[in-house]
Every structure is written in structure tokens, then in C-alpha cells.
Amino acid sequence: MNEASNVLLSLQEIGLCYERRGSLFKRISHEILRGINLDLYRGETLGIVGRNGCGKSSLLRIMAGIMDPTSGSVLIEPDIHRAVLAIGLGFRPDLTGRDNAYLSSILQGNSKKQAKEYLGSIKQFSELGDAFEDPVKTYSSGMQSRLGFSTALFSHVDILFIDEVLSVGDGYFQKKALSAIKEKISGDQTVVFVSHSSASVKSICDRVIWLQDGVIKMQGEVTSTVRAYEKTL
């Protein structure tokens, strides 16, 4: 199989600029990304590193199909399910952990039946115990990220986007989550992993992109790219 047919998603000359209304007549314009060219291959784990505010999350959202770029184009294979796993987001605080897990699972493309079947595994992996039946508003941020991670783990998305999610929760769960991701990656799961922490990127990624001020500063092999990024910190 040639390389081109293995491209799941391709970004071409992506630019993102957004205007925010400060008040009635004042418009604040931000250029977040410019001239981004990027191919994502089936089965790879791509790391995106960069400091806070460099445009990592925006790039991730464009790749995940949540936002459209203001310029450039996103080419994607048909019928690809994508979902972003981010810290403590995406839950309805009034609903229980169980209801939220069920809802997220269906939103991420599972059928009702599949989602019901996964609930047991989600409860077990998240180690929430009886709290699984409590409203999410009673959860700590660590508990929320455990629930979010476990829900994403048991859903069948073609591309999983992970946004900084491993940086919260206790050390024990972080290790467990990391090894679960590694296991998933060893199959044919395609993952885009965003982090400002270079350690976890080094341990799981095949290829890294270093984003700085909205442009790709460097990309390629993990060790050298991460080392170059670390020098600027």
C-alpha cells in the first residue's frame, strides 16, 4: 500500500483567525493559526507540543471537525468518526456519571445497545464505584477526567484526539490511562495527542509537531523535535 492511501486526514494551508466583539463597535481580531500543512496517517500517534496559547487546541478542533478554518482546506476520508477527549468537559452536571457516560458513548457514535454494554466496563475502569450513580456536579476534577477518559476509551472512534487529559488526576490513574492508551495505539487506533508536557509525548508518540505562535516550528522524529522544544522552555 502506498503512503498516500494511508492518509486519513490532510490539512492544507490552514489558517484560523477569529474576531471577537469587544463591545458594540470594537472588534478584536486574533490570528491563531497560519499556513498549517499536515497529513495524519492511519494507525499513527501524532503528538502536538507547544506552549499554552500557541494554537494547539484550535488545531485539534479543526482536525476533529468541530470548527472550520478561516482559510485552507481539511480533506478527510468519508465516514470517519472523530472525538476529542478533554479535561472535565462535555458533561452535564445535573446528570449522573452513568447517564453522562451513556450519553457521551452514544454521541461518540455507539449504538444504544453498545453503549449499555460498555457501561459496566466504563464504571470499572473509571474506579468511581458508587459515585458512578451520583450527579457529576459532585465530582472532583480528577473524577471527571477519569469518567471522561474511560468513556472515550470504550468508544469506537477512528481518530481519537486527546487534549492534555493525562495531566490531571492522581499519578496512579495517569499511569493506568497511559498504559490503556498505549494498548489502544498498539492496535490500529489513530491518535492525535496534544500536550505541553514532553514526557508523555515522548513515551507514546510516533511523530511530533511543534507548534509555536500558530505556525509549525518543527516536525518529525520524536526525540529531536521534543528536545528542540524543551530548549525553548
Place this chain on the structure above:
Amino acid sequence: MTFTRFLSLVDIQARMSLRADASRFFLGYIWWFLEPLLFVLIFYFIFDIVLESGRSDFLLFLICGNLPFMWFASSVSSSALSILVSKGLVGQIDIPKAIFPMAKIQEGLYKQAAVFLLLIAIVVSSGVAPSLHWLWLFPLIVTEYLIIVTCSLVGAMLVCFAKDFTLLISLTITFLMFVSGVFWDVRTLPNPEFTELFLLVNPLAFLFDGFRQVLLYNQPLDVAHLARLLVVCLVAAALVLGTMSRLDRVIATRVLAE
């Protein structure tokens, strides 16, 4: 996303919210009936006891207008912020944003089904005999549902572009309460041309009057007008759903930038 999947997601969310809501309050599901009834009592106290409306059937008259109006008002106002407060989910998955207001509308629909049963029970227990004529309630209810969908989606969408619209939405609802004949009779206006105009221009006034004509007075409806209204509302709701699906990612970008 297929339409059946969309509807099933809307339904799941609505049921979950209802359950969560019921478990939050000591009186649980009883509030479904209690809340609208208390509102009716407030209006009754002000307009019949304090201001002496002079109608012998004022309470029934009021219930037939106020309960359907509250369905409209609570659906539209609870939908207004529904997309904004779902920012987390909006940032995670590319899903149709209409799901959020539609889930609120569905929640309201389930509650209102119970309220309509209550309404009928009250009317029957006050001595009005049920008749086949009451089947006209169905097209009235469907038309009101379509109006609710249209207004709620437009409102929820506008709020994503500027939060200021939440204020305008609540002002508009208050305005509509006064001009739709909720606690006064459009048919008793001194100038009959005004009555015609109100019923023609304000679909809510036409519907609330329709509920009364059917349930209380056993009078025929202006069927041609109702049919036209139903078609217009159907087209409007479909147009709004279509527009929203085209603007899905624009809405997401706005919500995430908030």
C-alpha cells in the same frame, strides 16, 4: 447523523433531564402539575379577584390560555442558553447543535402532555361534556409545537452570536403574553377589526382562542386559517433546522470563543 439518530439523542437527553429534575426536588414529578397551576392561581387572584374581570367562567377561560402559553414561554426561554451551556460537548464532538434546544423542547413536550391531560380533566370536571369536536385540539397542539421549535431554535442560535439576545428573548415572551389574549379575550375588543387583526397577525392569539373555542364553547374553528398556519409553521421549522445545520461549525466557533 441520520434524522432517527438525531431524534433518539434528543429523546434520551430529555428523559435524562426529566429524571434528574424530578430527583432534585422533594415533590418530584408533582411539580409538573403544581407549577402551572400555581401560575394560573396567581393570574386568577390578580385578574378575577383584585381587578374583577366580570366573567363567570374566568378560571376556565384563563386555564385554556395560560397553560398553552406557559408551554411556549418555558420552552423558548429554557432553550435560549442551551447551546452555550453545552460548550463542553460542543468542543468535543461535531454534532448538530440543534440537538441542545430540541432536547429542551422535548423535555417541555413531555411535561406539557401531562399538563394537557390536567387541562382536560379540569374542563370535564367543571361540567363541560367531552365531544368529538375536541379532536381539533390535535392540529392546534401540533401547530403550537412547530411555533415553539421555530422560535426556540432561532433564539438559541442568536444567543450564540450575542448573549444580549437572552434579554430580548425574555422581553419578547413578556410582550407576547400581553398581546396573545392569555388573560383577556381577543373577541371582546371594542373594535371587531382589531380582533380580526390580532387573530390574523399573532398565531399564538389564534391558537389560544382556538383552544377555548374547542374546549369551552364547542364552536367551529377557522379551518382554512389553521391549515395555512400549520403549513407556514412547518416550512419555517424546516427552514430553521436547515439553516442551523448549515451554520453548525460557525456556531461551534462562536460558542468556543465565548
